[in-house]
Amino acid sequence: MLAAVSTLVAVFGAGAAQARTDASWTSYVADEATCPGGDALVAPAAVQVKVMTCLVNYARAARGLKKLRFSPKLSTAARLKAQQIERCGVFDHAPCGGSATAVANRVGYKGSFGENLFIGEATAGTAREALREWLLSRPHRENLFDKDWRVHSPYVLHVDALDGFVDANVWVLQFGDV
Numbered sequence: 007m008l009a010a011v012s013t014l015v016a017v018f019g020a021g022a023a024q025a026r027t028d029a030s031w032t033s034y035v036a037d038e039a040t041c042p043g044g045d046a047l048v049a050p051a052a053v054q055v056k057v058m059t060c061l062v063n064y065a066r067a068a069r070g071l072k073k074l075r076f077s078p079k080l081s082t083a084a085r086l087k088a089q090q091i092e093r094c095g096v097f098d099h100a101p102c103g104g105s106a107t108a109v110a111n112r113v114g115y116k117g118s119f120g121e122n123l124f125i126g127e128a129t130a131g132t133a134r135e136a137l138r139e140w141l142l143s144r145p146h147r148e149n150l151f152d153k154d155w156r157v158h159s160p161y162v163l164h165v166d167a168l169d170g171f172v173d174a175n176v177w178v179l180q181f182g183d184v
Contacts, residue, residue, distance in 0.1 A: 031141040035134060036064035044134035047175070051162050058133040058160040058179070062150065065137065069151050077157035077182055083110040084161035084178040087121070091176055097125050097169045110180065117184030120149045124177040125168065131175030133162070140179075155181040 036044070041060035043049055049057075063073040086109045091101045099106035099121060110119050124136040140146035160179045168174060 031147065032138070034065040034068050034141055035138055036061055040064060041134075044137075045129070045132050047129065047132060051164075054133050054162045054175075055160050058137070058162070058177070059158075061133055061137045062158060062160070062179070065141065065150060071151060071153060072156075074155055074158040074181070077115075077159050077180075079113050079115045080110065080157060080159035080180040080182055081161070082113045083115060084159045084180045085163075086113070087180075088161050088163035088176050088178045091123075091178075092163060092165050092168060095168060097123065097171075097176070099123065110182075115182060115184075117182045118154065120152060120155065120181035122146050122149055122177075122179040122181075124179075125171055125174050126177075127171050127174045131164075131177075133160075133177070136175075136177045136179075149181060150179075152181065154183050156184065157182045 038044060041057055041064060043053060043057045044061055046054070046057070059076070066073060087101075090109065091097055094102040096102070100108065106121060107119050122140050124139055125131070126135055126139075129135065140150055158179065158181045160177065163176045163178075165174050165176055166172070168176065
């Protein structure tokens with residue numbers, strides 16, 4: 007059985023179910039020729055992160071938004087958040103308690119902050135599938151297409167088991183304005 011879950015600081019409301027059936031957002035997902043490797047599960051994490059960057063910037067460009075630059079501080083924060091999720095065994099923005107922004111603050115990030123999380127088993131854990139799910143979720147999509155974001159940093163971590171998921175990828179995508 008394939009399973010996937012995405013989460014955002016905002017709580018899903020009644021509109022989330024409607025958004026999940028809206029196929030109009032699929033045009034924002036780059037194909038394999040544009041962002042090669044988006045459906046790969048066995049690629050090294052660094053390659054998968056590069057693919058996610060391509061997918062995010064393709065979607066933003068299709069929406070008429072500027073591409074996002076890489077942020078070293080948010081990259082560290084995204085990695086630490088994924089490790090925290092694994093260590094504490096909770097798929098959440100504050101997996102070990104505290105606030106959703108605690109890790110970004112700890113690494114010295116000073117700007118506005120946004121975060122999309124995703125977990126998917128097997129083929130549901132690919133970069134392309136994570137982006138598809140974020141696009142189908144209104145709060146995630148709004149975060150992805152926020153015009154104020156200037157930087158981002160994706161990170162992926164493979165976990166053997168977490169919160170009922172087995173053989174899954176955890177995606178952390180952080181956004182910022184500085």
